[in-house]
Amino acid sequence: MASVAAKSLHLPAATAAERSSLTPYSTAASVSFSSLRSQSSFLGLRLALPLKTPCFSKRTEGRRLRIEAAAAARPTVLVAEKLGDAGLDLLRGFANVDCSYNLAPEELCAKISLCDALIVRSGTKVTREVFEAAKGRLKVVGRAGVGIDNVDLQAATEHGCLVVNAPTANTVAAAEHGIALLASMARNVAQADASMKAGKWQRNKYVGVSLVGKTLAVMGFGKVGSEVARRAKGLGMHVIAHDPYAPADRARAIGVELVSFDEAISAADFISLHMPLTPSTAKLFNDETFAKVKKGVRIINVARGGVIDEDALVRALDDGTVAQAALDVFTVEPTPKDSKLVMHEKVTVTPHLGASTVEAQEGVAIEIAEAVIGALKGELAATAVNAPMVPAEVLSELAPYVILAEKLGRLAVQLVAGGSGVKGVKVVYKSARDPDDLDTRILRAMVTKGIIEPISSVFVNIVNADYTAKQRGLRISEERIFHDDTPEIPLDSIQVQLTNVESKFASALSDAGDIRVEGRVKDGIPHLTLVGSFSVDVSLEGNLILCRQVDQPGMIGHVGRILGNQNVNINFMSVGRTAPRKHAIMAIGVDEEPDKETLKQIGEIPAIEEFVFLGL
Ligand SMILES: NC(=O)c1ccc[n+]([C@@H]2O[C@H](COP(=O)([O-])OP(=O)(O)OC[C@H]3O[C@@H](n4cnc5c(N)ncnc54)[C@H](O)[C@@H]3O)[C@@H](O)[C@H]2O)c1
Ligand SMILES: O=C(O)[C@H](O)COP(=O)(O)O
Helix, strand or coil, rough: CEECCCCCCCCCCCCHHHHHCCCCCHHHHHHCHHHCCCCCCCCCCCCCCCCCCCCHHHHHHHHHHHHHHHHHCCCCCEEECCCCEEEEEHHHCCEEEECCCCCHHHHHHHHHHHCEEEEECCCEEEEEEHHHHHCCCCCCEEEECCCCCCCCHHHHCCCCEEEEECCCCCHHHHHHHHHHHHHHHHHCCHHHHHHHCCCCCCCCCCCCCCCCCCEEEEECCCCCHHHHHHHHCCCCCCCEEEECCCCHHHHHHHHHCCCCCHHHHHCEEEEEECCCCCCCCCCCCCCCHCCCCCCCCCECCCCCCEEHHHHHHHHHHHHHCEEEEEEECCCCCCCCCCCCHHHCCEEEECCCCCCCCCHHHHHHHHHHHHHHHHHHHHCCCECCCCCCCCCHHHHHHHHHHHHHHHHHHHHHHHHCCCCCCCCCCEEEEEEEECCCCCCCHHHHHHHHHHHHHHHCCCCCCCCCCCHHHHHHHCCCEEEEECCCCCHHHHCCEEEEEEECCCCCCCHHCCCCCCEEEECCCCCCEEEEEECCCEEEEEEEEEEEEEEEEECCCHHHHHHHHHHCCCCCEEEEEEEEEECCCCEEEEEEEECCCCCCHHHHHHHHCEEEEEEEEEEC
């Protein structure tokens, strides 16, 4: 990309062609509008990938080449834990699928740089080392299940890798397992079974407790928790729940009262855990908590082992504070052979089987395969964990504005004079929509992408945009201006302002001294409509030359002739002026990038006071 300003020529280190040959992602400048419509730039995906050469005889050489060509265009998905066949079939229809189970961490790191997607369950730790070893190729991690505590989300985000999960397909299975553990613990099913198999007949030892009329505290009233509550009510239990974020009307609809943490644990005969493992829930059940429970309480955990301080639980079981526990999940999985908790006679255990039903695993496999394929196609997944979840219809409506946002960012940053350093960015959206009705996170991300990519080697996508901006000390603020003219379209205009910078094209500065560019979408095409305080109208396709000149006849012809002589095609031209025969800005859209000599000739036209070439 060349930039020319104030009649002098500035050439950054890499040209557009060099830059695109360096980038593993497609840049917006090289992606057509129709492909952007299909959202392929949101994740900056590139689907042409290297593949190992399979062995074929000479007779089949032609076929081999055709197969290789087809295979090379397919992404590679590493499935690191057992996945249902229906999901594998879907994946194989779209990608090369490598099913390699039980990989050691170093084996996973060794493979990952050859993969575009990784699918795991809870048994694989996707650590920072994995993202680093991927060397930028890994685009998506699919967690075939709910809990994403085995994936380093921060590292994923920093590496621009999308994480998606399959949050719904195993809900019922987990809830049913919770109920199975509740009932079997209350009636000592596992212990009695083991005793009989050891040749004993101990009817007095295994007298249980009844469920009907007992109080069950559901801790975490999300998908699984509410299904457990529903089932427990069917067993005649009195169900209360604690969840600081759950809507009261959802609880009321199931006939459950939402109470405080202390109320829940002190009133319950049974406590069933259904919250995620987060820094604030880690070891939430500890000595202090057990000191507040009703003596003889029974605890079920099908959420995450780390929510309980396991040593504290052993102490509470030993002194009778907790009568029994039924656990499907553990802090360390697989559990150590000598785990006191697992061996405890008052504890019933299963090896993380909550999601393990035939039906749930088929459902999860399909759910995750669809999410991963969608992400590899560049669509924003509805189950994205580390990126904005934007419904498809909103996304399709915003698509042209997404392109506009990126191009405005790209334009604005190229107008900055070397050395002034961009720190403050303001994005102003003019819209007739209610703030709640317009999700601007994607637009903000794309402005960020547009600003950062031309000046760095960092590749920015929807996943890492906010993180990258923060890392670079870029403060991005947003403002909404209500404009009631056009409620049928999401946005009237987007304006990007770079504050406290000098511009290599002084006319791009507003009266307030900020670089200011504004654009609109017209007939689905992004247009530049304002530069500094000059109104222009030029479609943002190809490249752009901005000139400020003394307004006089013949200027368009003069510049047009110079470009024409060099076979540079003008696709759009617009002139904005302060007053007749005073100053004017000419915005010229060109398909090709003019060479230095052509730009020099334009700069030498006497009436031209300053000009700049901008690659889009
Ligand atoms: N054992 C299994 O095989 C299995 C299967 C599925 C889910 N799970 C686990 O079950 C848990 C719940 O899954 P889900 O699908 O219901 O998730 P969910 O996100 O639908 O529900 C979690 C709920 O916990 C609540 N919560 C968060 N912090 C809390 C806190 N400090 N106190 C109380 N509530 C809090 C949230 O508001 C949310 O409503 C997760 O940990 C998941 O990994 C385990
Ligand atoms: O969070 C989940 O979805 C469950 O813990 C299931 O984990 P799994 O996929 O390893 O069975």
